[in-house]
Amino acid sequence: MAEPPGRGSQERRRPRGRRRHRACHERVNARAQAAPLPGSVTTWKDEQGYGFITPNGGGPAVFLHVSAVGGGGRPARGDVVTYHLSASDKGQPRAANVMFVDAGTGQSPPRPGRAMLTALLCAAILALCVVKSRLPAWIAGMLACVNLLTFFAYAADKAAARGGRRRTPEDTLHVLGLLGGWPAALVAQQMFRHKTRKQSFRRAFRITVVLNCAVLAWLVSHWGLAWLRLHGLG
Structure with a gap:
C-alpha cells in the first residue's frame, strides 16, 4: 500500500532537524569552554533568582540563574560580570561560571x-x-x-x-x-x-x-x- 505523499519526507526530515538541534547545542556548549565573555546584569528578579545579562559587544540577552554565579554571591541590576556561554536542554543560551568584576560594581571588597x-x-x-x-x-x-x-x-x-x-x-x-x-x-x-x-x-x-x-x-x-x-x- 502506497504511503501518503509527503509523509516519508516528513519522517526523513525529523532526524535531520534533531541533528541540527543537537549540533547547535554542542556548539553553544563548546563556547562555555572558551574565554569568559564580559557583560552586565540588566535585569534581575531577586525573589525568583534569575535575570538576564547583556553582552558588552551587543546581541541578545543571556539568561542568568543564581546557581550559575560563582563564589556564592547574589547579582543585582548593574553588576558587571564575566560569564561563559552555555545552553539549556532546549538549546537556549544561558550563562555559566558567572563571576563578578569588582571594579565595575563600584563597591569595595568585603572587609x-x-x-x-x-x-x-x-x-x-x-x-x-x-x-x-x-x-x-x-x-x-x-x-x-x-x-x-x-x-x-x-x-x-x-x-x-x-x-x-x-x-x-x-x-x-x-x-x-x-x-x-x-x-x-x-x-x-x-x-x-x-x-x-x-x-x-x-x-x-x-x-x-x-x-x-x-x-x-x-x-x-x-x-x-x-x-x-x-x-x-x-
Missing part, C-alpha cells in the same frame, strides 16, 4: 575584619555603660540575644539563597537590625558575602542603624534613665 571590629567596639561601649550604671544589664543582655539571632538569620537566608529554598523576608532582617542586631548583621553580611550588593536593602539597613543608635543614645542619657526608672525598668 569582615572591619565589621568584626565594629561589633566588638559596640559590645565594649555597652559593657562600659552597664558598669557605669548608664544602661540596665537586662537591655545589654537582650541586645546580645538579638545579635545572636540576627547572625543566624543571615546565615540561614544565605543558605536558602544557595539552595533555592524559601528566603527570610528582608523586612524581618531589617526589624532585627532596628532592634539592635545590626552589629551582627554587619559581620554576617561580610562573612557570608550576603546583602552587600542590593542598594535598596543597603539604604534601608543604614536607616535602621541610625534609628537604633539614636534610641540607645537617648536611653543612656539623663532623660532616658529617668524614663526607665519612672517605669520600673532601670
Whole structure:
C-alpha cells in the first residue's frame, strides 16, 4: 500500500532537524569552554533568582540563574560580570561560571575584619555603660540575644539563597537590625558575602542603624534613665 505523499519526507526530515538541534547545542556548549565573555546584569528578579545579562559587544540577552554565579554571591541590576556561554536542554543560551568584576560594581571588597571590629567596639561601649550604671544589664543582655539571632538569620537566608529554598523576608532582617542586631548583621553580611550588593536593602539597613543608635543614645542619657526608672525598668 502506497504511503501518503509527503509523509516519508516528513519522517526523513525529523532526524535531520534533531541533528541540527543537537549540533547547535554542542556548539553553544563548546563556547562555555572558551574565554569568559564580559557583560552586565540588566535585569534581575531577586525573589525568583534569575535575570538576564547583556553582552558588552551587543546581541541578545543571556539568561542568568543564581546557581550559575560563582563564589556564592547574589547579582543585582548593574553588576558587571564575566560569564561563559552555555545552553539549556532546549538549546537556549544561558550563562555559566558567572563571576563578578569588582571594579565595575563600584563597591569595595568585603572587609569582615572591619565589621568584626565594629561589633566588638559596640559590645565594649555597652559593657562600659552597664558598669557605669548608664544602661540596665537586662537591655545589654537582650541586645546580645538579638545579635545572636540576627547572625543566624543571615546565615540561614544565605543558605536558602544557595539552595533555592524559601528566603527570610528582608523586612524581618531589617526589624532585627532596628532592634539592635545590626552589629551582627554587619559581620554576617561580610562573612557570608550576603546583602552587600542590593542598594535598596543597603539604604534601608543604614536607616535602621541610625534609628537604633539614636534610641540607645537617648536611653543612656539623663532623660532616658529617668524614663526607665519612672517605669520600673532601670
